[in-house]
Amino acid sequence: xxxxxxxxxxxxxxxxxxxxxxxxxxxxxxxxxxxxxxxxxxxxxxxxxxxxxxxxxxxxxxxxxxxxxxxxxxxxxxxxxxxxxxxxxxxxxxxxxxxxxxxxxxxxxxxxxxxxxxxxxxxxxxxxxxxxxxxxxxxxxxxxxxxxxxxxxxxxxxxxxxxxxxxxxxxxxxxxxxxxxxxxxxxxxxxxxxxxxxxxxxxxxxxxxxxxxxxxxxxxxxxxxxxxxxxxxxxxxxxxxxxxxxxxxxxxxxxxxxxxxxxxxxxxxxxxxxxxxxxxxxxxxxxxxxxxxxxxxxxxxxxxxxxxxxxxxxxxxxx
Numbered sequence: 001x002x003x004x005x006x007x008x009x010x011x012x013x014x015x016x017x018x019x020x021x022x023x024x025x026x027x028x029x030x031x032x033x034x035x036x037x038x039x040x041x042x043x044x045x046x047x048x049x050x051x052x053x054x055x056x057x058x059x060x061x062x063x064x065x066x067x068x069x070x071x072x073x074x075x076x077x078x079x080x081x082x083x084x085x086x087x088x089x090x091x092x093x094x095x096x097x098x099x100x101x102x103x104x105x106x107x108x109x110x111x112x113x114x115x116x117x118x119x120x121x122x123x124x125x126x127x128x129x130x131x132x133x134x135x136x137x138x139x140x141x142x143x144x145x146x147x148x149x150x151x152x153x154x155x156x157x158x159x160x161x162x163x164x165x166x167x168x169x170x171x172x173x174x175x176x177x178x179x180x181x182x183x184x185x186x187x188x189x190x191x192x193x194x195x196x197x198x199x200x201x202x203x204x205x206x207x208x209x210x211x212x213x214x215x216x217x218x219x220x221x222x223x224x225x226x227x228x229x230x231x232x233x234x235x236x237x238x239x240x241x242x243x244x245x246x247x248x249x250x251x252x253x254x255x256x257x258x259x260x261x262x263x264x265x266x267x268x269x270x271x272x273x274x275x276x277x278x279x280x281x282x283x284x285x286x287x288x289x290x291x292x293x294x295x296x297x298x299x300x301x302x303x304x305x306x307x308x309x310x311x312x313x314x315x316x317x318x319x
Contacts, residue, residue, distance in 0.1 A: 001026040001075075001149060001180045002047065007056035009042050016042040020056070020206045022199050024182055026148075029175045031195035032184040033215070039204040040184035041081055044153050047182065048078040060149065077147035081154045081184075083138035087127035091118055091137050094126065098141050112140045115170065117163055132158040139167060143174075150174070152183035156190055168193055188215070224284045225257040225264055230277025243270035253279075 002024040009017040017039045024030045032040045045051035047058055049065050049072065058065040063072040085094050095109035113122055116136050126134065135158040142150065155171075156164045171194055175181055185191050191198055191212060198215050200208040229236065236255050237248040244263030249256045255276070257267055264283075272278055 001028070001061060002182065003057075003059040004043075004047070005057050007043065007046055007058065008054045009039075009046060009051060010054040016204055017046070017053075018204045020201070020204075022206065022209050024180060026180055027175070027178050028197065029171070029181045029183075029195050031191040031198045031212075032182070032201055033186070033188065033191050033198050034184075034201035035186055038186075038201045040186075040201055041153055042204075043201065044078070044151050044182070044184055048076060048151050049073050050078070075147060076149045076151060077142050077145050078151045079138055079142035079153060079155055081157065083134055085126045085134070085137065088125055090123050090125050091129070091133075091140075092122045094137060095140055095144065098144055102145050104144055108144055109140075112143060115166075116140050117166060132160050132163065135159055136163060136167075143170075148178070149180045150182070152181065154185060155183055156185070156187075191215070223258075223261070225259065225267065225281060226284060227255040227257065227268065227271060227276070227281040228253055228279045229255060229271070230279060231275070236271055236274065236276055239270050239274050239276075240267050243267045 004023070005021050007017055007020040008015065020039075020043060032043060034040050042051060046053050047060075047065070049058075049069055052066065058072075060072040061075045063075075065072040089097070092109065092113065095112065096106060098104075099106055099109050116139065118136070118140075121129070121133060126137070129137065135155075139152075139155060142152065150171075156167060159167060168190075171181060171183075175194075181194075183194070192215075195212050198208075198210055198212050199206055200210070200215070230253075232250055232253045232255070234250060237250060240248040240255060240257050240259075243266045245257040245259040245267050247258040255271065257264075259267055268278065268281065
């Protein structure tokens with residue numbers, strides 16, 4: 001449904017996106033995952049036709065977004081990260097305006113007001129809405145047309161937990177009905193719940209396109225098991241390594257072990273059998289930034305020209 005090839009976007013000497021290529025199948029829920037400032041929003045704007053790439057092509061349903069823009073854009077509905085509506089319009093008036101603009105029946109606006117939990121807010125002005133409610137209104141506007149492709153930039157940003165759950169349920173329902181959904185996020189938990197595949201973008205570069213389950217396994221493999229013991233001794237490290245740990249350290253009364261989830265129980269049993277006197281233990285999952293860095297460090301060096309994002313590579317400036 002969407003084919004992106006060699007996409008780059010420069011703003012003067014600043015390269016926001018560099019040589020990004022991926023394809024999204026019809027009916028797929030696909031995520032762009034990366035830290036803030038990594039180029040996700042710029043990529044989505046290029047996909048929506050709101051930013052002209054410096055290089056590369058974007059096809060939507062086989063139509064070139066820039067050679068045949070009307071045919072391509074007719075297949076899209078886009079939700080920007082930052083939403084602005086006139087402060088003096090009510091939520092109902094905003095949706096009614098966009099219904100008229102798109103030639104849609106007013107009943108469509110009424111249905112979305114109910115579906116997205118606008119009870120009591122239909123007649124409030126935009127200026128009276130909280131940030132979360134304003135985000136909810138933007139989501140409603142993006143869902144008005146029956147477009148086969150939804151492009152959503154950080155769609156759950158600012159939503160309270162209850163509405164975020166309802167919104168995710170709605171996206172799953174739309175996806176099951178055949179909608180192609182591409183959304184950006186820097187929150188792994190959000191991506192895990194919705195996307196089948198993930199494109200990881202760091203400092204404007206695409207560093208991985210993987211199934212969500214592979215991203216999850218990247219977190220599991222980097223988890224550290226902290227085991228507090230009565231009688232700490234360096235010999236416990238050898239025992240942990242023999243039981244399947246990839247790495248083991250001793251910090252005061254705590255044995256810190258890196259190992260695959262399947263080996264954790266064996267490590268605990270081996271330490272217990274050796275008389276370690278286990279008091280308690282817990283698993284420390286790696287942060288999202290650590291996983292990003294792992295992807296970056298597994299790839300070639302960054303080309304010069306990109307400014308640093310929210311992450312720094314240990315070997316030099318971020319691309």
